Amino acid sequence: MAETNNIKPRKMLDIIEPYSPGKPIWEVQKELGLDRVIKLASNENPLGPSPKAIEAIKNGLAELNRYPDADAAVLKGAIAAEYGVSPRQVIPTNGADELITLISEAFLEEGDEVVVPSPSFSEYDFGAHIMGAKVVPVPFVGDFQFDVDAMIAAVTEKTKIIYICTPNNPTGTYMAKADIEKLINAVKGVLVVFDAAYSHFADAADYTNGIEFIQAGYPVLTLQTFSKIYGIAGVRVGYGIAPEFIINSILKVKEPFNVNTLAQIAATAAITDTDHVLASQTVNKAGREQLYKVFGELGLAYTESMANFVLVHVGTEGETLYKELMAKGVIVRYGKTWGLPEHIRVTVGTPEENALFSEVLTGLLAKQA
DSSP, rough: OOSSOOOOOOOGGGGGGOOOOOOOOOHHHHTOOOOOOOSSSSOTTOOOOOOOHHHHHHHHGGGSSSOOTTTHHHHHHHHHHHHTGGGGGEEEEHHHHHHHHHHHHHHTHHHHHHHHEEEEOOHHHHHHHHOOOOEEEOOOBBBBBOOOOHHTTTTTTTEEEEEEESSSSTTTTOOOOOHHHHHHHHHOOOOOEEEOOOOOOOOOOOOOOHHHHHHHTTTTTEEEEETTTTOGGGGGEEEEEEEEHHHHHHHHHHHTOOOOHHHHHHHHTTTHHHHHHHHHHHHHHHHHHHHHHHHHHOOEEEESSSEEEEEEETTTHHHHHHHHHTTTTTEEEEGGGOTTTTTTEEEOOOOHHHHHHHHHHHHHHHHOO
């Protein structure tokens, strides 16, 4: 029999860990024999998908024998109209994750450096590592606040990209507009990427999703997704907005039919669904307050969030509590993956889901006391 272990992958794969998503509801039900499970782990929209997106998908099914529009022209136009930019400044992608990979492929070479606040979304590290670039983490300060001066100090002649997830996943904190302005004026020749996936949930007066800096001519890119506020995570569609010369560079490494037909149809409809957006924002804001109240009553320290989740400190038994919650049919996200083993991240659900989580959490903590 021929040898089976003589195919060697790239050495860089030694430091790359596959993305670990939260467990789906069906898997937990099957594993634990539960009839009811609520998922508060993946920052999904508890109200479901945009009704306009659902209707658009139904109407588009008959055309699935045709390849998607490689340029996603109609979707580009809808996004451009929403943000007051040119369609040539927009690139739709197969989820925002793909855009992060494309940015890496377009701008990074082996030995380059990427500055990332820490902890943050793991896909930034993944994109850097597949290109042989080095990730330079910059720790948050205080209650997970951005350290702008430290980020500026971390920039060297090798720095090619700075990622700012704002609001940040998993902390829910954001970078104020004044700090963003300070950062982008201090760094030259570095692509600043704003991951604004959770921007629709942010209501702080000094929050910005970065679009105004693009309109002002700054060489920055803002990244968005239809998975969160619009509730169509299942069809995978995200997008980037940037000056045209940045978009043109990314287009050179993009696959021709990367955004499928149903995704394009759904997103084009969803971006006009203001009723669904407003309803989702209302439920999320009330839900955050609902969770804050419970955490406060339980004496748990939490980080105020501008996103659709809350990071809460549950103590040294964090992993045990995470598993016990799952055993009771409540899936949350355990913080160990971000180097936060005493934290869990809880997605804001419906009022009923938040109440059930609170009831189960209260009971488990009472048993620990």
